[in-house]
Amino acid sequence: MKKFFSLFKKNKATGERNTFLLLGVIITGFILLMVIVGLFYTPYNPTKMDASAKLQGISFKHIMGTDNMGRDVFSRVMYGSRITVAIATFTILIGAGIGTIIGALTGYFGGIGDEITMRIIDAMLAFPSLLLSLVFVSLFGTGTYQVAIALGISFIPSFARIVRGEFLRCKNMDYVEVARLQGASNIRIIFVHILPNTVGVLLSSVMIGFNNAVLAEAGLSFLGIGAQPPHASLGKMLSDAQGYLFNRPSYVMSIGLVIVLMVLGFSFLGEGIKRIKN
Amino acid sequence: MEQEKVIQIRDLKVYYKQYRKNIFGKKRRHQVLKGVSIDVFEGEILGLAGESGCGKSTLAKAIVGMNKDIEGEINLKYSDTQMVFQDPYSSLNPSKKIGWLLEEPLRVDKERKWTPKERKEKVLEIMKAIGLPKEMLERYPSQLSGGQRQRVSIGVALMRSPKVIIADEPVSALDVTIQAQILQLLQQLNRDLGITILFISHDLRVIYQICNHVAIMKHGEIKEYGIPYEVYRNPQNDYTKELLTAAGIK
Numbered sequence: 001m002k003k004f005f006s007l008f009k010k011n012k013a014t015g016e017r018n019t020f021l022l023l024g025v026i027i028t029g030f031i032l033l034m035v036i037v038g039l040f041y042t043p044y045n046p047t048k049m050d051a052s053a054k055l056q057g058i059s060f061k062h063i064m065g066t067d068n069m070g071r072d073v074f075s076r077v078m079y080g081s082r083i084t085v086a087i088a089t090f091t092i093l094i095g096a097g098i099g100t101i102i103g104a105l106t107g108y109f110g111g112i113g114d115e116i117t118m119r120i121i122d123a124m125l126a127f128p129s130l131l132l133s134l135v136f137v138s139l140f141g142t143g144t145y146q147v148a149i150a151l152g153i154s155f156i157p158s159f160a161r162i163v164r165g166e167f168l169r170c171k172n173m174d175y176v177e178v179a180r181l182q183g184a185s186n187i188r189i190i191f192v193h194i195l196p197n198t199v200g201v202l203l204s205s206v207m208i209g210f211n212n213a214v215l216a217e218a219g220l221s222f223l224g225i226g227a228q229p230p231h232a233s234l235g236k237m238l239s240d241a242q243g244y245l246f247n248r249p250s251y252v253m254s255i256g257l258v259i260v261l262m263v264l265g266f267s268f269l270g271e272g273i274k275r276i277k278n
Numbered sequence: 279m280e281q282e283k284v285i286q287i288r289d290l291k292v293y294y295k296q297y298r299k300n301i302f303g304k305k306r307r308h309q310v311l312k313g314v315s316i317d318v319f320e321g322e323i324l325g326l327a328g329e330s331g332c333g334k335s336t337l338a339k340a341i342v343g344m345n346k347d348i349e350g351e352i353n354l355k356y357s358d359t360q361m362v363f364q365d366p367y368s369s370l371n372p373s374k375k376i377g378w379l380l381e382e383p384l385r386v387d388k389e390r391k392w393t394p395k396e397r398k399e400k401v402l403e404i405m406k407a408i409g410l411p412k413e414m415l416e417r418y419p420s421q422l423s424g425g426q427r428q429r430v431s432i433g434v435a436l437m438r439s440p441k442v443i444i445a446d447e448p449v450s451a452l453d454v455t456i457q458a459q460i461l462q463l464l465q466q467l468n469r470d471l472g473i474t475i476l477f478i479s480h481d482l483r484v485i486y487q488i489c490n491h492v493a494i495m496k497h498g499e500i501k502e503y504g505i506p507y508e509v510y511r512n513p514q515n516d517y518t519k520e521l522l523t524a525a526g527i528k
Contacts, residue, residue: 174369178434181342181361182383196373 007276021272027265031258035085038078046071046079046232055248064254067237068244073251077258080232084262087148087226087233088213094152095213096206099159104190106160107167118164121157129154129212130219137225144227151216155209162205166198200274207270211263218259234259282355284442284474285318285341290350292333292340292498307347310336312498318442320355323468323475325485325506327521328495334478337495338444341476356442360435364447366427370419376430377415380404383437400437407471408433408463425456432463436473443467444476449484461488482525486510494518 008025010017044062050070057065064073102121106114124132129151136150170176171194179193214234220226221235229236234255241252292311311333318324326334339345341352342361363369370379380401384392392400405412408429419427428448435443445464449457465488467473479485485492486506494502494509494517501515510527513519 174363174365175371177344178361178363178369178431179371179382179386181344182386182434182438183388184382184386188386193371197371199373 018272018275020268020275024265024267024269024272027261028269031081031085031262031265034078035082038082042072042075042078044072044075046075055244055251057248058250058254065248065250067241067251073237073254076232076237077234077255080234080237081258081262083144083227083231083233084214084217084235084259087144087151087217088210090145090148091151091155091213091217092206092209094149095155095209096159096202098152099156100163100195100202102156103160103163103165104167104195107164108171108186108190108194114164117160121160124154124157125161129158130216133216133220134223134225137220142225142228144231144233147217147220147226151213151220154216155213159202159205159209162201163198166201167194170194170197204270204274207266207273210266211270214259214262214266234262281319281321283317283353284320284355285316285359285476286351286353287314287316287337287341288351288353290314290337290340290348290352292336292345293347293349294336295347310498311340313350314495314498314500316493316500316503318474318476319491320441320474321468321472322490323464323477323488325489325492326476326478326495327480327482327485327492329521330480332495333498334480334495335446336498338446338476338478341444354442356440358438358440359442359444360438360440362428362431362435362443362445362448365451366424366431367419367451369431370427370434372419374418375415376417376419376422377401379419379430380415380433380437383434387438389438404433404436407436407467423456424452425459428452428456428460429463432460432467436467439471440473442474442476444478446478447480448477450479450481457484464488482510482521482527486527494521 007018008022048071050066053062053066053070055066055068056062059065062072062074064077067073067076102117106117132154133147133150136153137146140146140150176189176193179189184193217226217233218235218238221233222239224239227233227236238252238255238259241255245252290311291309291313293307294310296306296308314333314337326337328334336345338361340348341354342359374382381397384397384400401415402412405415410426410429410433414422414426419430422430432448448464449460452460461484464475464477468475477485477489489506492504492506492509493500494515496517502509502513502518509518510522513522
């Protein structure tokens with residue numbers, strides 16, 4: 001814990017403070033707090049409609065105003081960011097998990113298997129990931145889980161690439177030879193000896209990937225493919241709100257702001273972690 | 279005095295793959311060692327000298343079985359031969375602590391199971407042998423100096439109590455004072471534990487200092503073999519002469 005706090009202090013050698021990490025932790029902490037509190041408590045019932053309070057502006061009563069059906073936007077944001085975060089996390093778990101395994105195996109063993117897998121991955125990378133996930137959604141159908149799986153699959157190639165590159169760099173190092181001489185099995189060399197050395201790169205690309213997942217989910221929901229009503233994700237709410245951009249800008253903007261904050265927080269966190277590693 | 283041979287190599291040829299120039303080109307292989315025969319006797323330090331790229335490391339890698347494409351005979355008396363690499367910056371896994379690195383050879387030992395307590399004891403024993411304080415067990419390789427790292431590499435090689443160690447230019451990446459310390463450590467291991475060392479170096483002075491026998495290599499062949507004192511005093515081969523002149527010995 002003490003070590004954790006010392007990360008935010010000024011570096012004695014360089015006199016620099018890791019501002020990215022500090023901001024990242026604060027913003028991400030705020031978002032996560034909102035999500036966690038939203039599990040137990042929201043100021044209003046996020047699905048309760050109130051025809052008498054339609055499209056209200058920002059006030060103490062409704063700090064982000066109300067939507068076209070009189071629902072409190074802040075409550076809906078608390079509720080909706082949970083689904084967004086859940087989808088993004090699930091996407092990263094699938095993408096980074098499977099991507100890492102594929103990248104590790106192909107990078108370490110090389111040969112014809114590597115060649116074939118990499119060409120498939122090149123082909124997948126040739127499509128924009130949003131388009132790719134659209135294809136998968138059309139295969140799986142719409143819904144929260146389907147979107148998460150579709151996004152996860154479309155995220156595999158980039159992670160596989162990154163991890164493979166790291167493995168190619170590490171596998172000819174002397175310490176791998178040492179481990180092999182000691183009689184460590186290939187699986188042990190891959191996961192115990194080499195994988196920990198890729199964590200730095202992997203972690204910052206997970207952070208970037210998380211952002212992309214949040215944005216991709218918002219994009220898919222915006223197209224009406226993501227979470228289905230009465231579930232609300234941030235992207236879904238944004239697409240509902242777009243019709244009221246001119247007569248009630250605060251409605252759209254407050255939702256947009258939360259998405260921006262979420263993405264910004266994770267980018268800062270990723271950048272901050274990268275700097276610790278250096 | 280007739281000593282037993284721990285490594286016996288007869289007419290060893292090693293090939294490396296050459297990349298094809300185009301995809302329809304023939305696969306070619308490049309001969310790196312052209313029939314090397316050498317014996318390493320029990321309890322000695324054999325120095326292997328020669329210019330860069332003459333196949334010293336290739337020979338070492340062939341002995342421990344890292345080169346697969348070989349012809350000829352390699353007879354090893356002890357199956358467990360460990361190797362110390364040249365660059366102490368890349369031979370230790372940067373993401374692991376020293377204690378973990380030292381324990382690893384025991385963890386993957388197929389001969390016997392080591393309990394955690396036995397492993398700890400063995401680690402402490404080796405730390406004493408390589409002359410590092412036990413506080414260093416909790417450090418990462420990046421927090422150690424080059425000489426300390428090389429000590430750890432030697433320690434890792436020693437963990438399973440091998441009878442033979444191949445040291446591939448173990449002091450080339452170190453500065454002179456640290457070199458002397460590491461050489462002393464190797465000599466001490468040779469004397470106290472009776473470990474046979476195949477010592478690879480391009481530095482003839484270092485070999486003269488610590489080796490019982492010396493072999494001079496060039497272009498994948500052994501040009502001269504003998505006791506350093508005699509070889510240095512009275513070189514038979516032109517290349518040896520050249521090498522000695524270049525080193526400023528003769």
